[in-house]
Amino acid sequence: MVSTKGYMAGLRVGAGFAAATAVLGLTFGAQAHSLGWGVLAPIAASVLVFSGSAQFSMAAALAGGGGLGVAVGAAALINARFLPMGVAAADAFKGGRLRRAVEGQALVDASWAAAHLGGGRFDREKMIGATLAQFPAWVLGTVVGVLVAPPPDVVTRFGLDVVYPGFFLLLLIDELRGEPAARLVAALAALTAAALVLVLPVGLALVGTAAAALVGLRAGMPA
Amino acid sequence: MSTLWATIVVVAAVSISLKAAGPALLGDRELPAWTSGVIAALAPALLTGLVLTDVTGPAWSHLDWRLCAGLGATGAAYLLRAPLLPSILLGVVLTAGLRALI
Numbered sequence: 001m002v003s004t005k006g007y008m009a010g011l012r013v014g015a016g017f018a019a020a021t022a023v024l025g026l027t028f029g030a031q032a033h034s035l036g037w038g039v040l041a042p043i044a045a046s047v048l049v050f051s052g053s054a055q056f057s058m059a060a061a062l063a064g065g066g067g068l069g070v071a072v073g074a075a076a077l078i079n080a081r082f083l084p085m086g087v088a089a090a091d092a093f094k095g096g097r098l099r100r101a102v103e104g105q106a107l108v109d110a111s112w113a114a115a116h117l118g119g120g121r122f123d124r125e126k127m128i129g130a131t132l133a134q135f136p137a138w139v140l141g142t143v144v145g146v147l148v149a150p151p152p153d154v155v156t157r158f159g160l161d162v163v164y165p166g167f168f169l170l171l172l173i174d175e176l177r178g179e180p181a182a183r184l185v186a187a188l189a190a191l192t193a194a195a196l197v198l199v200l201p202v203g204l205a206l207v208g209t210a211a212a213a214l215v216g217l218r219a220g221m222p223a
Numbered sequence: 224m225s226t227l228w229a230t231i232v233v234v235a236a237v238s239i240s241l242k243a244a245g246p247a248l249l250g251d252r253e254l255p256a257w258t259s260g261v262i263a264a265l266a267p268a269l270l271t272g273l274v275l276t277d278v279t280g281p282a283w284s285h286l287d288w289r290l291c292a293g294l295g296a297t298g299a300a301y302l303l304r305a306p307l308l309p310s311i312l313l314g315v316v317l318t319a320g321l322r323a324l325i
Contacts, residue, residue: 016308041227048235058234068230075234079241081269086245088265091254093246100250101243113270120262159319162293165277166311169294170301172270182267189271198283202276209272213264 010115010129017110020163021134022141024052027155028059029145035063039146046142050105050135053078053203078203084210085112092122106131110164113171118179188212289325293318 003009025046032042037059049055054075061071085107092115093100106128115127155161176183189212196205254262278294279286297314301307
């Protein structure tokens with residue numbers, strides 16, 4: 001029987017995400033190259049930042065004439081969700097503060113969600129394995145995007161923009177199966193996100209969505 | 224250093240710090256008991272937010288019914304016990320097909 005826990009399970013689930021990650025990386029590389037970033041800067045951004053949403057926000061802010069402050073602010077807002085995600089998974093990581101800070105770099109949306117065991121517990125090895133599978137795909141996708149520079153509509157034309165929300169949707173379905181309290185939380189989170197994203201940047205809307213988790217207190221989420 | 228490179232370096236530092244903060248500062252602390260229910264609920268809450276904001280985009284500017292149809296097919300196939308990857312592929316093909324036709 002194939003294990004659903006540990007590094008190998010993480011590598012397997014990360015490999016599933018890797019194709020989508022590579023396509024997104026390709027899109028980022030092509031977009032950054034078209035904005036005059038050259039070859040090295042987009043690749044360095046993908047290696048150093050390793051966050052698609054933050055990199056796209058940074059590129060859009062710079063392209064829109066915003067300076068360093070605007071670009072950093074946009075990227076920070078979109079990545080603010082890593083704070084509650086890191087708090088949730090904090091006790092899964094091992095060692096002293098420096099080691100936990102390094103291991104915390106495995107916090108990637110898909111890895112974090114896939115590593116959730118239920119009840120607020122996380123599989124550290126699965127999260128790290130899933131991220132190890134996605135990192136090279138992200139960087140390689142960026143390299144190809146910079147060098148090949150495909151047309152900007154390649155993602156939408158081939159329906160590839162379904163892949164990321166699709167994976168998140170299926171992980172959500174797994175979370176909701178057999179857990180009525182989680183369904184209530186998800187319903188409230190949907191309403192909260194739908195309203196907040198109208199008036200706030202996506203990153204802040206996500207942080208606000210996390211507040212729906214407070215309902216878990218009243219709804220009796222199993223700890 | 225150009226503005227571009229300075230931005231990349233600072234954004235990288237901010238991103239690394241945000242990811243490191245929770246594990247580094249709270250990993251060795253015993254959190255109050257009441258927090259466990261909140262933490263357990265974070266996954267469904269954030270996953271819902273990620274799906275919804277991916278679909279809507281900023282200020283609902285990216286909403287596309289063909290994407291929603293593809294996602295609906297993906298979810299329905301998975302609920303009917305189709306494996307994960309074929310479920311995703313169904314949504315991709317349906318969305319691409321709808322965009323090609325309409």
